[in-house]
Amino acid sequence: MKRVLVDMDEVIADPMTAMINWYRKEYGLDVDYTKMKGSWANGFPEQHQHLIRARLNEPGFFRHLPVMKNSQRVLAEINKKYELFIVSAATEFPNSLKDKIDWLGDHFSFISWKQVVLCGDKRLCVGDYLIDDHTKNLVHFAGKPYLFDAAHNKDVKEYERLHNWEEVANALL
Amino acid sequence: MKRVLVDMDEVIADPMTAMINWYRKEYGLDVDYTKMKGSWANGFPEQHQHLIRARLNEPGFFRHLPVMKNSQRVLAEINKKYELFIVSAATEFPNSLKDKIDWLGDHFSFISWKQVVLCGDKRLCVGDYLIDDHTKNLVHFAGKPYLFDAAHNKDVKEYERLHNWEEVANALL
Numbered sequence: 001m002k003r004v005l006v007d008m009d010e011v012i013a014d015p016m017t018a019m020i021n022w023y024r025k026e027y028g029l030d031v032d033y034t035k036m037k038g039s040w041a042n043g044f045p046e047q048h049q050h051l052i053r054a055r056l057n058e059p060g061f062f063r064h065l066p067v068m069k070n071s072q073r074v075l076a077e078i079n080k081k082y083e084l085f086i087v088s089a090a091t092e093f094p095n096s097l098k099d100k101i102d103w104l105g106d107h108f109s110f111i112s113w114k115q116v117v118l119c120g121d122k123r124l125c126v127g128d129y130l131i132d133d134h135t136k137n138l139v140h141f142a143g144k145p146y147l148f149d150a151a152h153n154k155d156v157k158e159y160e161r162l163h164n165w166e167e168v169a170n171a172l173l
Numbered sequence: 174m175k176r177v178l179v180d181m182d183e184v185i186a187d188p189m190t191a192m193i194n195w196y197r198k199e200y201g202l203d204v205d206y207t208k209m210k211g212s213w214a215n216g217f218p219e220q221h222q223h224l225i226r227a228r229l230n231e232p233g234f235f236r237h238l239p240v241m242k243n244s245q246r247v248l249a250e251i252n253k254k255y256e257l258f259i260v261s262a263a264t265e266f267p268n269s270l271k272d273k274i275d276w277l278g279d280h281f282s283f284i285s286w287k288q289v290v291l292c293g294d295k296r297l298c299v300g301d302y303l304i305d306d307h308t309k310n311l312v313h314f315a316g317k318p319y320l321f322d323a324a325h326n327k328d329v330k331e332y333e334r335l336h337n338w339e340e341v342a343n344a345l346l
Binding site: 095101 | 176178258260264265267268270271274275285286287288289290291292293294297298299300
């Protein structure tokens with residue numbers, strides 16, 4: 001059985017949308033999508049970068065994120081045909097760790113605790129396929145890397161891009 | 174630079190001693206070391222197994238564990254000569270996750286969040302050396318496995334055994 005590794009943020013969970021909604025409500029300001037290259041956090045005004053960072057490590061932020069459209073249905077199928085692991089670079093934000101497990105329990109209850117990896121560096125993790133929105137994670141991967149489309153990676157040309165979970169289904173199912 | 178993966182519980186942290194001390198204080202009973210084969214939790218009386226399990230997922234339990242003797246000094250040296258990662262099977266106990274990060278910050282401050290992996294299944298993790306007290310983790314490891322001596326693995330013969338951190342230093346430094 002081949003092994004599929006799937007990232008969380010910007011792939012099955014949507015922290016960017018949650019952050020933009022919170023920021024608009026709290027500060028009444030918009031983000032600049034043209035400045036997001038490399039990280040969506042760059043799209044927030046310079047003077048509020050520290051607020052965005054603090055919010056990322058606030059207990060509860062990762063607990064209530066929107067789910068990426070169709071990811072539940074497609075991952076449930078992938079889980080039957082592959083050895084599936086969710087791999088999230090999360091240890092930078094210790095308060096996110098339990099929130100992420102609980103969020104997975106809510107929205108992806110077919111994924112057990114045995115299938116979850118919370119780490120700081122994905123180079124350690126091996127598999128046949130990796131679906132991730134960051135080239136820094138894809139570049140070291142020995143299997144087949146897929147770039148999941150995100151606001152911060154629009155200019156990346158080096159990887160096969162999957163725009164949504166319908167395209168993931170077409171690639172893997 | 175070669176990569177060393179090091180387990181937490183029973184290798185650098187001592188949850189068994191913490192649990193025995195707590196249990197003796199709360200219930201005034203002793204554990205049976207002869208019944209620990211496979212897991213030290215088996216050494217606690219049958220009727221209290223559920224208490225041990227509940228205690229493992231109590232916030233704070235993994236926050237205040239004793240540090241294994243000499244592990245700090247030897248790991249600090251290993252961290253200079255190898256690419257070091259701490260790999261802990263922890264996602265079964267979501268309340269342990271932040272505690273483990275905070276505990277590492279207290280006792281192994283030279284280890285950054287990038288060097289920590291909290292997972293459910295170590296088969297995903299690749300490296301050159303793995304120091305672990307559980308054969309279930311060593312058996313799938315493609316590099317050189319070392320069994321770290323523990324009360325529950327005394328009968329294991331299949332792996333090179335390191336009895337303490339002095340022996341780790343002799344093996345790797």
